[in-house]
Amino acid sequence: xxxxxFAGNLIPHGKWNLIMITNILIVIGSGLCLVDNIYVISVGRxxxxxxxxxxxxxxxxxxxxxxxxxxxxxxGAMSQLMCTxxxxxxxxxxxxxxxxxxxxxxxxxxxxxxxxxxxxxxxxVVL
Numbered sequence: 224x225x226x227x228x229f230a231g232n233l234i235p236h237g238k239w240n241l242i243m244i245t246n247i248l249i250v251i252g253s254g255l256c257l258v259d260n261i262y263v264i265s266v267g268r269x270x271x272x273x274x275x276x277x278x279x280x281x282x283x284x285x286x287x288x289x290x291x292x293x294x295x296x297x298x299g300a301m302s303q304l305m306c307t308x309x310x311x312x313x314x315x316x317x318x319x320x321x322x323x324x325x326x327x328x329x330x331x332x333x334x335x336x337x338x339x340x341x342x343x344x345x346x347x348v349v350l
Contacts, residue, residue, distance in 0.1 A: 226276030233277075238285040245281060246348045248274035253348075256341040271344070279306070316340045 233241055248270055255267025283302055290298040317340060319332050327333050 224276060226273040227279050228276075230277040230280035234281075234284060238281055238288060241277070241281045242285060245274045245277045248277075249344050249348050253341060253344040257338050313340055313343065316343070 230241075252267045252269075252271030252274060256264050256271065258264065258267070283299065286298050286302050287295060319336065
């Protein structure tokens with residue numbers, strides 16, 4: 224929320240450049256979330272959240288500027304649909320986590336699966 228409130232002031236520096244800088248912030252935040260230390264994960268999640276808030280401002284502005292006039296509506300709708308898909312995918316990846324982790328304490332799902340979920344943004348940023 225904080226990044227979304229203040230990101231509009233940065234728009235004169237170029238939307239594409241800001242999107243690329245925000246991608247770097249996602250890589251840093253997601254990378255920090257893969258470390259097995261709660262304080263480092265908290266800093267990573269904060270950076271990640273700031274980047275996500277900034278994306279919610281920069282990307283629609285860029286789509287509005289770059290899309291041809293006759294396609295602005297459909298491109299804006301596709302942008303919103305992909306934002307929703309980006310929220311749905313991590314929620315879907317969280318389904319395999321068991322309700323009773325004590326019985327599965329040594330399995331990958333309990334010990335290390337969180338790294339898969341929090342590492343996904345690295346794949347999408349690289350693509």
